[in-house]
Amino acid sequence: MTGVPIVYGMRKFPYPYQAMLAISSDADSQTLRKFNLVHEFMNTTQMTPLGRGLGLDFSDSFFMYNGNNEPGYVDINHEPMSDELTYFRGVSNQPYAASVINDYIHDGWIDTMHTYGDFSEVNQNKTLFTRKLAKQAIQTLDANGDNITVWTDHGNKSNVDNFGAYGETPFYSYQQGANPWSQYYHTNWTIPYGVKFVWADMSSSQVGMKSVIYPLQLPDGRHVWGFWRYTNSGYSKKHGVLWNWTPYQISNQLSTSNLDNLERFHEYSVVAQHLDGTTYPGALPQSAVHALDMLATQYHDGRILVTRTSRLLQYNVTQQYVSYYVTYAGGKAYIHIRDIADPVLGKHVPNLNEIRGLTFYTTNPAKTVIEIGDKPVPSNLIQDNKSDGIRPSIAVKWYPTNTTNYARTVPGVV
Numbered sequence: 001m002t003g004v005p006i007v008y009g010m011r012k013f014p015y016p017y018q019a020m021l022a023i024s025s026d027a028d029s030q031t032l033r034k035f036n037l038v039h040e041f042m043n044t045t046q047m048t049p050l051g052r053g054l055g056l057d058f059s060d061s062f063f064m065y066n067g068n069n070e071p072g073y074v075d076i077n078h079e080p081m082s083d084e085l086t087y088f089r090g091v092s093n094q095p096y097a098a099s100v101i102n103d104y105i106h107d108g109w110i111d112t113m114h115t116y117g118d119f120s121e122v123n124q125n126k127t128l129f130t131r132k133l134a135k136q137a138i139q140t141l142d143a144n145g146d147n148i149t150v151w152t153d154h155g156n157k158s159n160v161d162n163f164g165a166y167g168e169t170p171f172y173s174y175q176q177g178a179n180p181w182s183q184y185y186h187t188n189w190t191i192p193y194g195v196k197f198v199w200a201d202m203s204s205s206q207v208g209m210k211s212v213i214y215p216l217q218l219p220d221g222r223h224v225w226g227f228w229r230y231t232n233s234g235y236s237k238k239h240g241v242l243w244n245w246t247p248y249q250i251s252n253q254l255s256t257s258n259l260d261n262l263e264r265f266h267e268y269s270v271v272a273q274h275l276d277g278t279t280y281p282g283a284l285p286q287s288a289v290h291a292l293d294m295l296a297t298q299y300h301d302g303r304i305l306v307t308r309t310s311r312l313l314q315y316n317v318t319q320q321y322v323s324y325y326v327t328y329a330g331g332k333a334y335i336h337i338r339d340i341a342d343p344v345l346g347k348h349v350p351n352l353n354e355i356r357g358l359t360f361y362t363t364n365p366a367k368t369v370i371e372i373g374d375k376p377v378p379s380n381l382i383q384d385n386k387s388d389g390i391r392p393s394i395a396v397k398w399y400p401t402n403t404t405n406y407a408r409t410v411p412g413v414v
Helices: 032-043 098-107 131-143 170-174 187-193 247-253 256-265 286-300 309-321
Strands: 007-011 019-025 060-062 073-075 110-113 150-152 197-199 213-217 223-227 232-235 241-243 268-273 304-306 322-329 332-342 346-348 359-362 368-372 382-385 393-396
Touching: 019 060, 019 256, 019 309, 032 060, 032 286, 060 098, 098 110, 110 309, 131 187, 150 309, 197 309, 213 309, 223 309, 247 268, 247 286, 256 286, 256 304, 268 309, 286 304, 309 322, 309 332, 359 368, 368 393
Parallel strands: 019 268, 019 304, 060 110, 110 150, 150 197, 197 223, 332 368
Antiparallel strands: 007 359, 213 223, 232 241, 322 332, 332 346, 359 393, 382 393
């Protein structure tokens, strides 16, 4: 075996990063103006009204409908709640921001469905949500090739299409989306459509975790991955949740100590936010801009991998459940990725995107080959890494950085 490389096992995160973080921003009070402002700053490297773009892989959420009758405004110039950014106008079948939302899903600026819509009402015993709306939404998204794998619950008890925490406590009994005996049942369409990851409207004050995913069985018997988001700074003496998920508090969420601990303990973090949630003219206050700039420095310095929510969650599953074995021949080591033994969605042979970022320690990357089964991963997706202080490694490349400015405006959409 002299001269044959030795494979020592997997590195937890893609080289050279020590942790992974996603910002999961809810679509509350979203307008196209604020959406574009935030994404030009977060995703591009151009000069923007908020400063030089950060070049981060950030993806947002969206609503299909707007059934909200709460008072207040969604943006500057006293824009009413009826102008909130949604696919359809109100709860109709008439497109509102459909074309731009469709484009942003394909461009990667949207990867999460923040329920079927904003159905929050003043009277929480009423709702405008119906099964018909869910079916229309799924058929439309499917027809347009809009592949969404992440669902986050939303709003007050009028949002009966929520389903992630039904049965946890009596409070969550309003969540009827996965109850097959309910007139609001929809997961018979939503899960087969492609939703794999669900945030179940439950709070957490944990910034980072060794893993953010957990198996979740729905009331109709279907299985999905639940996931945790960092939503609050703690709890009051009366057990009230101290939410810190607004742009004015992101500097607390992304504090130096929080980010240092993520890196030190090699953890995942999904940070819940509402980046479009204010009527602030610049969308983000200066404290948020500064905090996000600090996060971007951690990313560009190779310390914390900042990525979109869907990619973090898929990587978490793969890293935790990938199965592989090593063979040796002709002076080379062959890492055979056999399958992902996914206990929730089923064991399967992964595609290339599902193994993006997988990194293996080896004494000689140049003489180590990564294969899916017995088929080598294309060479243009392989990356040899120098030692990170432990030893060298070989990896399936993470997704390439995309700083294209996809921002666009649509007549009649604010």
